[in-house]
Amino acid sequence: MKVGVFGLGSMGYGMATSLLKDGHQVWGFDLAQDQVDKFVAEGGLSAGLKEVAPNLDVVVIVVLNSSQTESVLFSADNGIVQYLSPLSTIIACATVAPEFARDMSKRCQQLNISYLDAPISGGAVKAAQGQLSIMASGRKETFEKVKPVLDSIAETVFELSEDAGVGSAMKAVNQLLAGVHIASMAEAMTFGMTQGIEPEKIVDVISKCAGSSWMFENRAPHIVDGDYSPRSAVDIWLKDLGIVLDIAKDSGFIAPMTATALEQFTEASQSGLGKEDDAAVAKVYAKKANIDLPS
Numbered sequence: 001m002k003v004g005v006f007g008l009g010s011m012g013y014g015m016a017t018s019l020l021k022d023g024h025q026v027w028g029f030d031l032a033q034d035q036v037d038k039f040v041a042e043g044g045l046s047a048g049l050k051e052v053a054p055n056l057d058v059v060v061i062v063v064l065n066s067s068q069t070e071s072v073l074f075s076a077d078n079g080i081v082q083y084l085s086p087l088s089t090i091i092a093c094a095t096v097a098p099e100f101a102r103d104m105s106k107r108c109q110q111l112n113i114s115y116l117d118a119p120i121s122g123g124a125v126k127a128a129q130g131q132l133s134i135m136a137s138g139r140k141e142t143f144e145k146v147k148p149v150l151d152s153i154a155e156t157v158f159e160l161s162e163d164a165g166v167g168s169a170m171k172a173v174n175q176l177l178a179g180v181h182i183a184s185m186a187e188a189m190t191f192g193m194t195q196g197i198e199p200e201k202i203v204d205v206i207s208k209c210a211g212s213s214w215m216f217e218n219r220a221p222h223i224v225d226g227d228y229s230p231r232s233a234v235d236i237w238l239k240d241l242g243i244v245l246d247i248a249k250d251s252g253f254i255a256p257m258t259a260t261a262l263e264q265f266t267e268a269s270q271s272g273l274g275k276e277d278d279a280a281v282a283k284v285y286a287k288k289a290n291i292d293l294p295s
Contacts, residue, residue, distance in 0.1 A: 001057040001148055003027070004080070006072045008035040010231060011093075011120065012062030014127030015153045019060075020044055021130070022152040027052050053083035058149050059090050062120075065239055066096040073104065086112035089146050093120045093134075095175060095240050097247060098165035105138070105164030114142040117164040119171030120154075121178075123218070124231055131155035135174070137166035172247055175240040176258050181215035182237070183261035186282035188216070189223050194289050199224045222279035226294040234281060235274040237265040 001024050005016040008030035019026045020043050028039040028046060040046050053059075059080060061072050069092055073081050081090075090108055092101065092115065101117040108115040116138040126132050134154045136143070139162050143150070150157050160166045188211070192202040203220045206212050222228060241262040248255045264281050271287075273280045286293045 001025070001146075002055055003058045003060060003149060004029060004052060004056045005060045005062065006030075006080070007062035007064075007068075008032070008039055009062065009064075010124035011127045012060075013039065014124055014129075015060060015062060015093075015120075015132070016044060017042060017128060018130035019149065019152045022148075024149065024152060027056070049078060049080060050083055053080050054085055056084065056088055058146050059084065059088065060093065060149070060153075061090065062093045064236075065094055066100045069094050069096060069100075069104065074107065081108065081111060081113060084111075084113055089114040089116065089142055091116045091118045091146060091149065093118055095119055095171050095243060096168050097243055098168045098172075101137075101168040102163070102165040114139065114145065115164060116142055116146065117167040119167055119174075121171070121174055122155075126155070127153070134158065135160060135167045135170040137161040137164055137168075169247070172240075172244050176244045176255065178215055179237050179241045179244075179265070180257050180261045181213045182219055182278050183264045183281055185213070185216045185220055186223075186264070186279065186285055189220055190282055190285035190289055190291065190293075193286075193291050193293075199294060219277075219279040222277055223282050224294055228273075228276040228280045230275060230277045232278050233275055234265055234268045234278050237278060238262070238269055238274075241265065 003019055003024050004027045005012055006029045008028050016026050016028050026044050028036050028044045030036050036046050061069055063069055073079055105115040116136050118134050118136040120132045120134055122132040130153055132154045133156045135158050137160045143159055207217050241258055244258050264284055268281045268284050
């Protein structure tokens with residue numbers, strides 16, 4: 001299929017290269033020209049939006065948030081929807097509020113463009129391997145139409161509903177757990193260190209015990225290695241857990257553990273750690289405990 005991928009960050013780049021490996025024609029778009037050049041060097045395509053858009057079968061949007069998603073789709077100067085064929089499909093992957101996803105779907109459908117509300121999970125490594133999990137909602141015929149693309153980027157595609165917004169609601173559930181687990185991992189690692197346990201020993205033991213989680217096993221080694229190069233940055237959790245709490249507030253639901261985790265990420269961001277790997281939230285605990293993390 002002819003696919004445009006908007007957003008060649010750690011997730012989008014891996015998805016774009018996975019599509020290339022499966023034989024799709026893939027055009028990459030990103031504000032960072034070096035990412036586009038890197039993608040072209042691997043066999044990807046690059047061209048002007050107005051030139052490419054009418055021929056695209058699928059547009060995959062892998063940007064940071066709702067405002068960037070809306071800008072890619074509907075900005076007055078360069079929104080892609082105005083150039084797409086009515087037979088094309090949008091696959092929107094950013095973490096957004098369900099109501100936003102429903103609004104985007106409605107606006108696309110008014111132009112006879114199909115829309116999948118399709119948040120992703122799995123991290124940059126699985127994106128590059130084409131093994132993401134996708135929590136998607138949209139019309140049954142839309143899933144069938146873009147199945148070759150979904151098969152190329154995902155190991156598991158959850159078809160949750162024919163109504164947009166359900167995918168984003170499920171992603172909020174996932175992000176609630178993931179954010180709390182990262183904060184808990186940081187708390188557990190630094191707590192163990194205050195008891196004289198070497199951080200690598202904590203990882204070795206807990207990874208084989210009931211207290212483990214995917215986030216513990218993925219992020220705790222970053223602390224052991226002293227490596228905070230951003231695979232997923234601290235500031236992402238201010239957005240994602242903020243979305244969870246907004247949804248909860250609108251629903252009259254109290255989410256105290258989410259609120260507590262968000263406080264830790266907020267403190268990390270305000271301490272200048274916002275662009276570091278989200279495991280850097282451990283530095284907040286370490287500073288208060290007056291301990292040194294591995295360098």
